[in-house]
Amino acid sequence: MENVIEIEHLKKSFGNNQVLKDISLNLAKGENLVILGKSGTGKSVLIKCIVGLIKPDEGKLTALQKNILELNTKELNALRKKIGFLFQSAALYDSMSVKENLEFPLRDLKELKQDEINIKVIEALQNVGLEKAINKMPSELSGGMRKRIGLARTLILNPEIMLYDEPTTGLDPITSKEISSLILEMQKKFNTASIIITHDIECARITANRVIVLNDGTCYAEGTFKELEQSNDEKIKGFFI
Amino acid sequence: MPNTILKYKTIIENVKTNSIYKFFKVFFTEVTLITKFTVNFFKTLFIPPYEFNELIKQCYIVGCKSLPLVGITGFIMGLVLTIQSRPTLAQFGAESWLPAMVGVSIVREIGPVITAIICAGKIGSSIGAELASMKVTEQIDAMEVSGINPFKYIVVTRILATTLMIPLLVIFSDAIALFGSFLAVNIKGDVSFILYFAKVFEKLNFIDLMPSLIKTIFFGFAIGLIGCYKGYNSDKGTQGVGASANSAVVMGSLLVFIIDMIAVQLTSLFTP
Ligand SMILES: Nc1ncnc2c1ncn2[C@@H]1O[C@H](COP(=O)(O)OP(=O)(O)O)[C@@H](O)[C@H]1O
């Protein structure tokens, strides 16, 4: 199986706070990898390293056969268009309507005409089931809707890799389940490979092909959801209650 | 004598933990960072594609939305300055000089500085708070990961907008202030509109107008730059938003006065 992301011995500290001690992991094409970990173990830092928002101190980082740490700005921006990133807070642009939010990632693609853009926007909204919100402002949306619009905005570029930072945190159980099914649906529809960061066990159960438990800056355990569920290790069991 | 050496050592230690030492350390790091930010602005400015739509939108926000505030303060400034100056001039029997004196002080100094200070408060703080909250809610990161340069889209457009619009706001404010002054002159003694402005422009010439216009360009640049710098580099967390807005106003206003001082020195050097 071909790997779309390869991380080897990644290390990152902020001052005296060593957040990532030694992380190695792979993401195969079309696979959903769930990363479980307590708050503050550096899950967000890890995926921010993958898109080059944070520069790691040491280690090797390859995405789509490109070494992230050696790319210049232009190459990095080109690569970023192939990697979707759903932020914990959805990070919708407050000053723009939903439509403008979705159009924003397309602005560099000059070969697209306005009516093609409109079609893409409507398609993306249909994918997340929110066509009716097209003219709303982000402040008028609920938490779950914001996450979906955020998802639509990242999917509009048809990314080959999706990175989800706690997609269900802060949502009620029913909305969480909807978002989780949506993630699964997107995997089937576009055959994207995804890293899903979460501590919501239901979300992991629905979406995971493989699970990695992060603890104390290292990859503590790895396996399928079923395997880890039956584990007797205290640190792993904690997540599965 | 080891005792004195020890004494000097403790003095040096004290100096290092001293608040003045810390102040200068913070001050010089801040100056370095702002300089880098400015260099970054000029580097990014000329790289296409240019964000014209966003620039126009920002010009509208900076310009049109500040018009009422700037207009009202300008009007009151002209009115009050005239009323206050009249008794003094009357003592010398120089009341006919009132329009010229008020005109020169408004156009040369009071109009630009007061308007810039008000804009540092209104525009600087709103830019600082807006960018800081964009930073806190990861909107700036989101722009970056979608492959778009957030510095160019957010910072460059806003700095350009303030640089272009604040001179226009100052001209507007000057005009309203002169009108206020005309009304104040008319409270006592009857001067026609035409006569009043003839008297004002008799004493105002190119040398008054140009330097004061040029300095407002720098005021605008400084206000936009500081607002953006403070917002873009804000601390995470909601208190970071308030702190950015606050320090954008404080530092922006201070810079306006410093630029004004330099501008006055330069103009008096080059004019007779
Ligand atoms: N930009 C940063 N500067 C300094 N410290 C940071 C930064 N980003 C994250 N950290 C620290 O890294 C640790 C892990 O953060 P994070 O990855 O956000 O945790 P989580 O696993 O909950 O997503 C935290 O202790 C946080 O304080």
Ligand SMILES: [Mg+2]
């Ligand atoms: Mg996180």
